Amino acid sequence: MEDLYRGIIDSHFHTQSMLEKGMDVFSVYDRLFQCGFAGGIDIGCVHDDLPERKRLLGKYDRILLAGAMGPWEAGRSETKPVEPEYEFQSVKSAEQIRQELEILAGNLKECKARFLGEIGLDYYWDYGTHEKQHLIFETQMHLADKEGLCVLIHDRDADEDVIEVIKCMGPSKGGVIHCFDGCGALMETALERGYFISFAGNLTYRNNGYLRDMLKKVPADRLLLETDSPYLSPVPLRGKPNSPEYIIHTYRCAAEVLGLGLEALKERVLKNYNTLCKR
Numbered sequence: 140m141e142d143l144y145r146g147i148i149d150s151h152f153h154t155q156s157m158l159e160k161g162m163d164v165f166s167v168y169d170r171l172f173q174c175g176f177a178g179g180i181d182i183g184c185v186h187d188d189l190p191e192r193k194r195l196l197g198k199y200d201r202i203l204l205a206g207a208m209g210p211w212e213a214g215r216s217e218t219k220p221v222e223p224e225y226e227f228q229s230v231k232s233a234e235q236i237r238q239e240l241e242i243l244a245g246n247l248k249e250c251k252a253r254f255l256g257e258i259g260l261d262y263y264w265d266y267g268t269h270e271k272q273h274l275i276f277e278t279q280m281h282l283a284d285k286e287g288l289c290v291l292i293h294d295r296d297a298d299e300d301v302i303e304v305i306k307c308m309g310p311s312k313g314g315v316i317h318c319f320d321g322c323g324a325l326m327e328t329a330l331e332r333g334y335f336i337s338f339a340g341n342l343t344y345r346n347n348g349y350l351r352d353m354l355k356k357v358p359a360d361r362l363l364l365e366t367d368s369p370y371l372s373p374v375p376l377r378g379k380p381n382s383p384e385y386i387i388h389t390y391r392c393a394a395e396v397l398g399l400g401l402e403a404l405k406e407r408v409l410k411n412y413n414t415l416c417k418r
């Protein structure tokens with residue numbers, strides 16, 4: 140395992156969600172770091188989770204913190220059946236959303252979060268209403284610009300609207316389109332606005348030839364890889380809870396698609412990750 144993980148990064152994972160699934164995530168991190176793992180970004184899920192995540196992860200200086208209010212915090216869908224296991228069972232008022240955005244803004248400063256994410260739009264589950272999702276998304280795009288933070292974008296079935304927001308609202312430091320699964324126009328706009336494109340474990344799924352084709356279109360200096368742990372485990376672990384150590388399968392798949400050696404790909408992705416972190 141020693142050399143395999145040297146210089147590997149995971150640009151997007153959720154420690155708290157892994158802990159909720161009963162995973163022994165700190166042993167995984169300790170083992171990975173002993174093997175030269177170069178780190179990654181622990182992603183926020185809800186507006187008030189930053190202080191606890193900072194406490195949990197403070198000892199890992201190579202795990203950087205992102206905090207945000209995701210589209211799921213728009214509250215229970217007012218137009219579609221609710222996502223199974225969805226934690227916000229009530230409809231949220233715009234007033235409550237505004238108050239939670241204030242709490243988030245305070246936490247970002249206090250915990251010195253390095254990134255604002257994940258934020259975005261999810262029309263697949265249609266949390267709250269589109270209007271409420273836009274309120275959450277756009278308020279944070281403004282905030283990122285004001286605070287000089289990169290954003291990490293979640294987009295599910297909402298390419299057109301995400302493109303509009305990215306076009307109009309920057310932010311100036313750009314960011315990452317996480318778990319890329321969008322159209323060519325989204326990739327084009329994101330690249331123009333200085334974003335990185337990050338691919339997750341679904342790159343390895345047999346039916347996702349489209350994603351592998353899109354991967355080939357990403358300029359060498361804009362590519363990132365991620366697990367989105369505990370979700371989206373790559374083949375051959377599909378269906379199991381995902382963990383940052385499984386990112387090796389996504390690296391191998393991407394290297395094959397790009398016709399690169401594993402070491403060359405590690406070097407490329409690490410360089411891009413370091414560029415993102417320095418912005």
Ligand SMILES: [Zn+2]
Pocket residue numbers: 151153182257367
């Ligand atoms: Zn995520």
